[in-house]
Amino acid sequence: MDPFQNMQDWRKNMDRFFGENFWGEFEGIMKPPIPHINLYKSDNEILCYVSIPGLDDIDKVDVYVDYATLEIRGVISLQPQHHQLVHEEILQGSFERKIDLPYPVRGDKIHASYKNGLLIIQLHRLIHQETSKNRIKIRSIED
Structure with a gap:
């Protein structure tokens, strides 16, 4: 199983649960x-x-x-x-x-x-x- 695919799936699930803009709050930390x-x-x-x-x-x-x-x-x-x-x-x-x-x-x-x-x-x-x-x-x- 591809670990990157697992990460993408996890991210999609988080978006569904918290909303589309969930990752926007972390952009300054991640970049x-x-x-x-x-x-x-x-x-x-x-x-x-x-x-x-x-x-x-x-x-x-x-x-x-x-x-x-x-x-x-x-x-x-x-x-x-x-x-x-x-x-x-x-x-x-x-x-x-x-x-x-x-x-x-x-x-x-x-x-x-x-x-x-x-x-x-x-x-x-x-x-x-x-x-x-x-x-x-x-x-x-x-x-």
Whole structure:
């Protein structure tokens, strides 16, 4: 008996019992997130290395920063023309990653470049301006 067929049968039974969308809840667990990311920090700078192989058009990737969150969206497509996929280990398809940054970053000082399959994003720490103490004048209210 084929063990893979047993697994498919088991999966179909689970779908019938729990509903068609049962496996959708586990997709993030069963599939590793793409693209793979390395995040490095210093006192005032964050470097984010994003593995995006075969990117031929940088306009297919969007990078957003909001305070202390980095969001990357795009498509990884490696399918050569006139060929059929036989074995897949390099993950591909549409992706969306949200990364919590170790500290807030400046929205006006972000640099991104793509070279040798790596998207490199350079972010600078948001330094809060010193605020001075302001004395509040108290007024007397007469009855």
